[in-house]
Every structure is written in C-alpha cells, then in structure tokens.
Amino acid sequence: MNITKGTIRSWSRLGQRATFFGIAVPEIAKQNDDLMVVTADLAQLSNLTKFKDQFPDKFLNVGIAEQNMIGISAGLAMEGYNVFATTYASFITIRDLEHIRQHLSNLALNVKLIGTAAGVVAARSGVAHWATEDMTFMRALPGMTVMSAADSLEAYCMANFAAEHKGPLYIRLNGVPDCPQVYDESYVFEPEKISIVSEGTDAALIASGSMVHEAVEAAALLEKDGISCTIANMHTIKPVDKEGLKKLFDSHRLIATIEEHSVIGGMGSAVAEYKATLCNTPRQVFIGFQDSFCYNAGAQKYLWEQAGLTGTMIAEKIRSELK
Amino acid sequence: MRLDHSTDNVSRIRDMAVRMRKMALDMALSAGAKGSHIGGGFSAMEIMAVLYGEVLRVDPKDPLNVNRDRLLISKNHCTLAHFPALAEKGFIKEEELESYAVNGSRLIGYPYAPEIGIEYSGGSLGMAISVGVGQALAAKKKGIDYNVYVLMGDGELNEGSVWEAFMSAKQFGLDNLIAIIDRNHLCYDGETEDVMMLGDLNAKMSSFGFNTIGCSGHDISDLLRAFYSISAAAPNAVICDTVKGKGLSFAENRPEWHQKAITREQYDTALADLMGGKVI
Numbered sequence: 004m005n006i007t008k009g010t011i012r013s014w015s016r017l018g019q020r021a022t023f024f025g026i027a028v029p030e031i032a033k034q035n036d037d038l039m040v041v042t043a044d045l046a047q048l049s050n051l052t053k054f055k056d057q058f059p060d061k062f063l064n065v066g067i068a069e070q071n072m073i074g075i076s077a078g079l080a081m082e083g084y085n086v087f088a089t090t091y092a093s094f095i096t097i098r099d100l101e102h103i104r105q106h107l108s109n110l111a112l113n114v115k116l117i118g119t120a121a122g123v124v125a126a127r128s129g130v131a132h133w134a135t136e137d138m139t140f141m142r143a144l145p146g147m148t149v150m151s152a153a154d155s156l157e158a159y160c161m162a163n164f165a166a167e168h169k170g171p172l173y174i175r176l177n178g179v180p181d182c183p184q185v186y187d188e189s190y191v192f193e194p195e196k197i198s199i200v201s202e203g204t205d206a207a208l209i210a211s212g213s214m215v216h217e218a219v220e221a222a223a224l225l226e227k228d229g230i231s232c233t234i235a236n237m238h239t240i241k242p243v244d245k246e247g248l249k250k251l252f253d254s255h256r257l258i259a260t261i262e263e264h265s266v267i268g269g270m271g272s273a274v275a276e277y278k279a280t281l282c283n284t285p286r287q288v289f290i291g292f293q294d295s296f297c298y299n300a301g302a303q304k305y306l307w308e309q310a311g312l313t314g315t316m317i318a319e320k321i322r323s324e325l326k
Numbered sequence: 327m328r329l330d331h332s333t334d335n336v337s338r339i340r341d342m343a344v345r346m347r348k349m350a351l352d353m354a355l356s357a358g359a360k361g362s363h364i365g366g367g368f369s370a371m372e373i374m375a376v377l378y379g380e381v382l383r384v385d386p387k388d389p390l391n392v393n394r395d396r397l398l399i400s401k402n403h404c405t406l407a408h409f410p411a412l413a414e415k416g417f418i419k420e421e422e423l424e425s426y427a428v429n430g431s432r433l434i435g436y437p438y439a440p441e442i443g444i445e446y447s448g449g450s451l452g453m454a455i456s457v458g459v460g461q462a463l464a465a466k467k468k469g470i471d472y473n474v475y476v477l478m479g480d481g482e483l484n485e486g487s488v489w490e491a492f493m494s495a496k497q498f499g500l501d502n503l504i505a506i507i508d509r510n511h512l513c514y515d516g517e518t519e520d521v522m523m524l525g526d527l528n529a530k531m532s533s534f535g536f537n538t539i540g541c542s543g544h545d546i547s548d549l550l551r552a553f554y555s556i557s558a559a560a561p562n563a564v565i566c567d568t569v570k571g572k573g574l575s576f577a578e579n580r581p582e583w584h585q586k587a588i589t590r591e592q593y594d595t596a597l598a599d600l601m602g603g604k605v606i
Contacts, residue, residue: 060467066497071456071490078460081445082468102487105450106457110438 004030006156006188014155019178020119021050022155027162028087032058035166037085039063043072045090049119073099076114077106085113085166091125092118092134092175100140107171108144115165116141121151121175122213122263126303130296134175139268141173142241148172149241150194151262151270153215154185157238160192168194175212177263179303183216185236195239197247203231206257206321209248211237211270214261214290217307220314225321232321240270243277252284259288259321263312266291288324290317329380329554331547339546340606343375346410347573347600353406353426354588360427361587364577365570366479367406369510369543372606373566374404376549377475377506378411386416389441395472398458401479401508402436402448403585409433417443452485454478455505459491462503462561473556475504481513484522489534495561496535504553504562505536508543510570516581531563543568544606573605 004010014022024040032038032054041063046055055062065072069090076086088095095118096103107114118137125132141149148168152158152175161174185200192198197209200219210218215236222232235251237244237260251258258278260271266289278284290311297309307313311320350371354362378384383395399408405426413420418433425431432439438447448454458476465472482488495503507527515521524530531538537559541552543566556562571577574588574596588596599605 063463065490065494068487068490068494070487071459071494074453074456074487074491075460075463075494078457078462079464080460081457082461082464084464101450102453102456105447105453109447 008188011156011184011188014159015184016181017155018180018182019152019155019158019176021180023117023158023162023176024089025050025053027159029054029057031162031166032061035085037083038166039079039084039086041065041072041076041086041088043067043069043090043094049089069094069098070102073102073106073114077102077110077112080112080114087115087117087165089117089119091132092121092137093132096134096137096140096173103171104144108146111146111170113169114171115168116171116173118173118175121177123303123306124177124179126306127300129300130298133296135263135265135292135296136268137175138240138264138270139272142268142273146170147241148239150239151175151212152178153212153236153238154178154182156184156186156190157192164192164194177212182213185215185219195242195244197244198236198238200234200236203233205231205255206259206325207233207235207251207255208259208261208317208321209235209237209251209270209274210261211240213263214312217312217314217317218261221317221321224315224318228322230322230325237270237274240273243273245277248274248277249281252278252281256285257288257321257324258285259290259317259324261290261312261317263307264291266293288320290320329550331550331554335380336547336550339375339379342379342414343372343546343606344600346375346407346414347371347605348597349410349413349420349423350406351593351596351600353409353423355590355593356424357427357587359587361585362406362427363403363585364406364574364588365512365584366401366403366508366510368572368574368577369568369570370401370404370407370477370508371572372544372546372549373477373506373508373568374407374411376546376553378415380550381553382475383472384415384443386443389417389443393470393472396445396458396461396474398446398448398454398474398476400448400451400454400476401482404477404508405433405436412443415443451479451482452488455488455491458503459494459498459500462495462500463498465502466498466500473502473504475506477506477508480507480509480511480518480524480527483507483524483527492531492534492536500561501558504556504564507563507565508568509565510568512570512579512581514581514584527565531565536561536563538563538565540565540567542566544572573600575599
C-alpha cells in the first residue's frame with residue numbers, strides 16, 4: 004500500500020485498533036491463505052465487521068469464552084493456520100494466561116495475540132477493563148515476542164510483521180481514535196530494534212505505546228529549560244534490543260522508562276534487567292503505574308495524571324531527577 | 327465407523343490390554359519410591375487398548391500424516407496406559423519403556439513428541455478439549471476426514487473452560503470430535519460426587535448437544551460398541567465407566583493411589599491377578 008501523509012492522518016483518526024483490524028488485517032488476508040482471525044464476541048468493537056463480511060472463512064467468533072478462544076487458536080495453529088486472536092488486552096493476557104503458557108508458549112504455536120484497549124484506554128470502565136500488567140505476564144513466557152505500538156502507522160506495520168512472524172507474539176494496542184501521530188510516511192519499522200525518534204544528550208526517555216508521544220511533549224518542554232533528551236521508542240519489549248539500549252546507556256546521564264503499564268515487570272523492567280548486567284550505567288527512573296490501580300475511574304488523561312504519565316508531569320519528573 | 331466386533335478381534339485387543347497392563351506394572355515398579363500415577367493410568371488401560379488397537383487411524387511409519395486421527399490426552403496422568411499403547415502400536419520400542427520417568431528421557435513428565443505419536447502435552451486439566459475443537463474445526467474447514475479424540479478424566483469436568491469448549495463443539499458442528507470421558511468416579515481428594523458433583527453426566531452432555539454414549543470402560547466389546555455408535559450428526563461423548571486403579575486389588579477405588587509407589591509384593595500380587603485372568 005502507498006502510505007501518504009493523508010493516509011497516516013486518517014489512520015490516526017481511526018486509532019490503532021481500527022487501523023490494525025480494519026485496514027491491515029484485510030490486506031493481509033488477501034495475501035495469506037492460512038490466516039484465521041478469532042474473537043470473543045468483540046467483532047464490532049474490534050472493527051472486524053468488514054473483515055467478517057469480506058472473509059467469512061477466515062473469521063471465527065467463539066462467544067464470550069476467552070480461554071476457549073486460545074485453546075481453539077492453538078488447535079488451528081497445530082493444523083497450519085496463522086492465527087490472530089483478539090479481545091481486550093486485560094482478558095487475553097490475564098484470564099487466558101495458562102492457556103497461553105501451556106499451548107502457545109510451551110508448544111511454540113503460531114498464534115498472534117492482539118490485546119486491544121491496553122493500558123487504561125477503557126478508562127471509565129474501571130480496573131476490570133484496564134491492562135496494566137499485560138506485558139509483565141507475556142514477557143515472562145518463553146518464546147513470546149512482546150510489542151507495543153506508538154501510533155496507528157506503527158500498529159499497521161506490526162500487523163504485517165506479525166503475519167510473517169513464526170511463533171507466539173503479543174501486540175498491545177493502546178491508541179484510541181484521534182490518537183497522536185508520532186511517525187510520518189518516511190518511517191521504516193525495524194522489528195526488535197529501538198527506534199530513535201529524536202536525539203539528545205542529557206536524558207534518554209525510553210517509551211513505548213501511547214507514552215512515546217507524551218515523551219515527545221516532555222522533551223519539548225525540557226528543551227526550553229536547556230535539558231536535551233533523546234526519545235527512544237522501545238516498540239519491541241521482548242526480545243530487548245541490547246545494542247540499542249547500550250548506546251543509550253553510554254551517552255546519557257539519566258535513563259527514564261515511560262509506559263502506560265505497571266512499573267513492575269513491564270518495559271522498564273526489561274530495560275533494567277539488561278542494565279543490571281553492565282557496569283557504570285546511568286540511573287534509571289521508572290515512570291508508569293506505581294503498583295496501584297488508581298482506584299477512581301475517570302478519563303484516560305485523568306488516570307494518566309494520577310500516575311504522572313502526561314508530557315508535563317514527565318518533564319517535571321525528569322527536571323527534578325536531574326537537579 | 328466400521329469396527330470389528332468379532333470374537334477374535336475382541337480377544338486380540340484384550341490380549342493387547344493384558345500386555346499393556348504388564349508393561350505398566352513394570353514401569354510403575356521401575357519408577358521406584360518416586361511413584362507414578364497408578365489410579366488414572368490403570369482406569370484408562372482398556373480405553374487406550376481399544377483406541378490404539380482398533381479405532382485410531384494412525385501410522386507409526388508416517389506419524390504426521392495430515393489425514394491421521396488426532397488423539398489429545400487431556401488427563402495426562404495416564405502415561406502408564408499411553409506409553410505401553412505407543413509401544414504396542416510401534417511408535418516406540420518396548421525397551422524404551424525402561425526409560426520411563428528417567429531424568430531427561432522423552433518418556434518423563436507430560437512430553438510433547440508428535441514424531442512418536444504424542445500429539446499434546448497435557449497435565450493441566452481441562453485445556454485439551456479446546457485444542458481439540460480447534461483441530462476438528464480445521465478438518466472441517468480443509469475438508470479433511472480425520473477425527474479428533476480427546477481423552478478426559480471425569481474430575482477435570484469441574485474446570486469451567488471445558489464447558490466453553492463443549493458449547494463451541496456443537497456451535498461449530500464438529501461431529502468429528504469425540505470426547506472420551508474416563509468416568510472413574512474419583513478425583514484427588516475423593517469421590518467426584520462428594521468433592522464437586524457431576525450428577526447426571528449423560529444428561530449434561532446431551533443438553534450441550536452431544537451424541538452421548540455410555541459404556542463399560544474395561545469391557546473391550548462394549549468399548550468397541552461405543553466407538554461404533556459415534557454419530558455423524560453431532561459431537562460425541564463416550565462416557566466410559568471405569569475403576570480407578572483397576573486390576574491392582576489394593577489400589578482399586580482408593581484415592582490415595584492417584585500417585586503412589588508400588589512395592590515388589592504389590593507388583594507380584596497385581597501380576598498374578600492379571601495372569602490369572604482376574605482383571606479383564
């Protein structure tokens with residue numbers, strides 16, 4: 004597909020989920036005979052209605068039965084299908100965890116898990132619909148690749164990568180409709196490589212998903228105070244890009260990891276686990292949900308404020324850490 | 327499905343089951359003080375003999391043939407029945423059974439080894455039936471004529487996702503799916519009806535849209551009749567009434583023999599009963 008400025012703008016309006024399932028997946032279906040898309044009563048919400056009508060043979064709805072969805076996906080994968088299974092990020096990674104471990108991880112099956120409304124996208128629905136520990140659970144599973152998309156264009160690229168990838172993989176989508184655009188049409192998605200959005204010298208802001216854009220905002224504010232930041236998009240949380248991380252450790256005096264996720268076990272932890280094996284690396288600040296659900300529900304921005312996840316609050320945190 | 331009910335064939339499979347029981351006793355003894363899953367292994371022995379002796383269309387020379395029948399063993403604590411059946415069918419040599427429960431061997435734990443006919447690594451209960459639904463659905467989509475057999479324990483029917491899978495089997499029209507339930511009436515902590523009541527299991531399965539077939543799970547002829555009754559109009563449940571620990575007089579129907587070591591004396595008793603024709 005020829006991707007223009009206009010395409011990217013329209014995809015940002017659609018959001019990551021609609022770009023992934025409404026644009027990318029139907030394209031993949033045309034090329035990929037073995038594709039199967041499985042949902043648990045969320046065809047409409049996941050923008051799969053068009054796909055279902057266009058490719059009824061490649062679509063399966065299992066009803067509100069997420070565990071069975073993973074088992075069925077495993078059975079289909081054992082018979083040669085390339086399966087995309089999807090529902091809310093919270094349900095697919097948490098309710099289904101043992102099915103994923105036993106079937107997809109243990110048997111190394113070719114099933115791609117697409118978690119929608121990751122982070123606190125389903126803000127007003129409350130904790131049940133939030134996914135703030137999904138990366139922790141998925142990252143712990145042997146053989147599982149874990150990715151998080153910064154914008155709709157990156158979600159589109161990840162869908163295509165997932166279709167070609169062999170083995171279990173988890174993609175968390177947390178860009179809502181009208182989500183900010185991080186990349187333009189020149190973006191080349193390199194799986195498993197950290198993408199440097201802009202280069203600086205003082206602090207490295209390593210972000211993933213919706214937080215990449217917040218990091219961009221934070222860096223602009225810090226720039227005014229004379230603090231120069233690198234913005235790094237760690238879209239592949241597992242496996243970690245050690246070479247890319249090492250370069251960031253070697254050239255900055257502060258590392259900040261920023262994620263719409265718990266600071267326990269997520270992207271920040273992945274960075275810290277590697278950093279701990281090296282000598283003389285800079286200090287790391289973990290920005291994310293601090294072992295708390297922020298019990299009062301509210302708008303996504305409101306919840307980000309509770310957790311210090313807005314561009315302004317990230318900038319404040321970096322400023323104080325560098326004092 | 328055409329199955330051979332002749333006296334000769336029943337007796338051939340019975341002889342096979344007797345040999346498997348002997349192998350299983352040897353394996354249990356060789357496991358030593360670590361013990362092995364006695365109860366669920368010996369309750370499933372004749373089911374396994376009928377599957378490998380007659381029902382399954384599988385070929386050890388071509389173990390991954392796309393047209394083969396699939397067998398997923400969900401109640402995976404019956405390796406004492408499964409591995410001897412694999413030896414009988416020629417997937418492994420009988421000598422390999424000596425490596426049962428030996429560190430690092432392919433016959434320890436709940437292995438996954440499709441090349442020797444072990445198509446699934448079960449053990450965590452209630453999960454295989456969903457995989458079976460996926461495989462049966464794949465056969466329908468591809469127009470391939472294999473059956474998917476899933477061997478389940480009765481206790482694992484307590485698991486909720488099992489019923490999600492049953493519901494979906496009917497929804498997707500999977501008459502090529504056969505849930506075989508080893509109804510030995512015991513789970514780890516005691517009687518299934520005391521721990522968590524299954525009640526009228528036939529009625530439950532029928533209400534989920536299954537063609538439900540009951541049989542005596544240690545009677546070769548009755549097992550053959552049951553598998554002969556598989557319907558081409560609905561998913562199938564073959565509910566096999568069995569005795570946990572069958573053939574080990576000291577272990578039959580005793581929950582503590584779910585996993586336990588046998589002594590040489592117990593081995594001798596069980597072997598004498600088996601060879602004396604007292605078991606099946």
